[in-house]
Amino acid sequence: MHTQVAIIGAGPAGLLLGRILQSHGIGTVILERRSRDYVLARVRAGMLEQGTVDTLREYGVAERLDEMGVAHPTMQFLWNGVRRDVPLEDEDGRRLTNYGQSYVVEDLIKHREADGLPIVFEAEVSSLDGIEDSPSVTYSVDGETKTLTCDFIAGCDGYLGVSRRSLPGAEAASYLKEFPFAWFGILAEATPNPHTRGFSNTPRGLAVSSARSATRSRLYLQVDPEFDITSMSDDEIWDELDRRLSDQDGNKVTRGPIIEKSVARLRAFVCEKMRHGKLAIAGDAAHIVPPSGAKGLNLAVGDVRLLGEAIRRHLLDKDDALLDDYSRLALERIWPTVHWSCLMSEAFHTFPGQTEFDTRRQHQTLDFWAHDEIGNRWFREAMLGLPYAV
Incomplete structure (x- = not known):
């Protein structure tokens, strides 16, 4: 052939x-x-x-x-239990x-x-x-x-x-x-909650909530690289997501049947x-x-x-x-x-081994992206992507 x-x-x-x-x-x-x-x-x-x-x-x-x-x-950040929205659409109408x-x-x-x-x-x-x-x-x-x-x-x-x-x-x-952690991801038949979509920085580790469609949610938990996906029940997974993604207003992810699980280094x-x-x-x-x-x-x-x-x-x-x-x-x-x-x-x-000094540096970065005009613009442009060569 x-x-x-x-x-x-x-x-x-x-x-x-x-x-x-x-x-x-x-x-x-x-x-x-x-x-x-x-x-x-x-x-x-x-x-x-x-x-x-x-x-x-x-x-x-x-x-x-x-x-x-x-x-x-918008992209939502959660740290110190408080959620902030960062606008992502630019003046040309580009969005994710x-x-x-x-x-x-x-x-x-x-x-x-x-x-x-x-x-x-x-x-x-x-x-x-x-x-x-x-x-x-x-x-x-x-x-x-x-x-x-x-x-x-x-x-x-x-x-x-x-x-x-x-x-x-x-x-x-x-x-x-190589990073010293992995993402435990789930796909769920659950209507995404617009008030919990984004990234969370917590002492328990990162969590992410995103939409895959109007009726499907994709969520992640930071885990150890050797994490066993059978080690947590579905209820335990949802409980941990709530711990990491709940905010000052009591917003929580929408639960539903989990249809796929995976771990990625x-x-x-x-x-x-x-x-x-x-x-x-x-x-x-x-x-x-x-x-x-x-x-x-x-x-x-x-x-x-x-x-x-x-x-x-x-x-x-x-x-x-x-x-x-x-x-x-x-x-x-x-x-x-x-x-x-x-x-x-x-x-x-x-x-691993993160100190309070390291955590405060992370929060300073998040403050810059969320609240500073220059930082917000930098974050938005990076997320929206660079232009193509052709």
């Missing part, structure tokens, strides 16, 4: 890149290690920047987003929208399948070869080894995927920070080598952000907008200037966003 662009990974980055290239008449095949059911069932963050929403509209995959997306006009990443993936998959374009699920990629001039992908399906030849490979297969490992020099150009990661020859990486293959900034999906959109245009020029115009500049341009958006997500983590989490 041959295609113009082989895309490794059917997450948001790979699926959206396929959609972008499709709009230019460029053929793609997407190879995904997991099953279709697994991919559709994955629950991830869902706070979309205005640029992400506009991009999904631009490429015709935002019908359900426009129907179900929940506006996020809550819409689950699983919905974004489902929308992209259904549009691709409706157009008769291939996604090969349960395809285990073993090697990427010939990336200097004649690329190919070796993979197996149902125990049968196959080869996909192509003109270019886009690696959108996540932090543990084969694509980054196939980039010469990637390991030496990689930077990692917090790390920050950047690989500055994002392209070599006819292989480029994007999304989680190139960078990981702590979830406190809600930037992972949004960063991936910036990557694939840039990469899609670079591939278009490479294949159709025989112009490699943008492709040669891909890493530098992408990193101009990646590093400030990763830095911001780390600042958010440092401001809200309780660290």
Whole structure:
């Protein structure tokens, strides 16, 4: 089998890149290690920047987003038992929208399948070869080894995927920070309470309450990295969320059936080598952000907008200037966003051995973001996201 662009990974980055290239008449095949059911069932963050929403509209995959997306006009902070609202919408009308990443993936998959374009699920990629001039992908399906030849490979297969490992020099150009805690996340069939949406800094640790739709809530608790999700009953989970998210007015999260639980370690990661020859990486293959900034999906959109245009020029115009500049341009958006997500983590989490001095420094940061005009503007612009390179 041959295609113009082989895309490794059917997450948001790979699926959206396929959609972008499709709009230019460029053929793609997407190879995904997991099953279709697994991919559709994955629950991830869902706070979309205005640029992400506009991009999904631009490429015709935002019908359900426009129907179900929940506006996020303010960010709520809770510390010392008092809640403060920080406005997020700017003078140009940009705002954040809550819409689950699983919905974004489902929308992209259904549009691709409706157009008769291939996604090969349960395809285990073993090697990427010939990336200097004649690329190919070796993979197996149902125990049968196959080869996909192509003109270019886009690696959108996540932090543990084969694509980054196939980039010469990637390991030496990689930077990692591990945080000493994890997030225990739940998805609940519960109408989000608008008075408890946001981040809480407490001596017991961080808590987060957000909306995934008008009827679903996504909530998190800071936990030990080795936390066992079976160690707390549902009632105990809700009780702990109340302890960390209740405010001076007695507002509490809305309870409901918990339909999904997960634990995620917090790390920050950047690989500055994002392209070599006819292989480029994007999304989680190139960078990981702590979830406190809600930037992972949004960063991936910036990557694939840039990469899609670079591939278009490479294949159709025989112009490699943008492709040669891909890493530098992408990193101009990646590093400030990763830095911001780390600042958010440092401001809200309780660290091992934290002193009262450390806590008061955190509160000073939150005061600056919530009450100072300059700090408020800085926070708002960081949350709304940096402009795209293309």
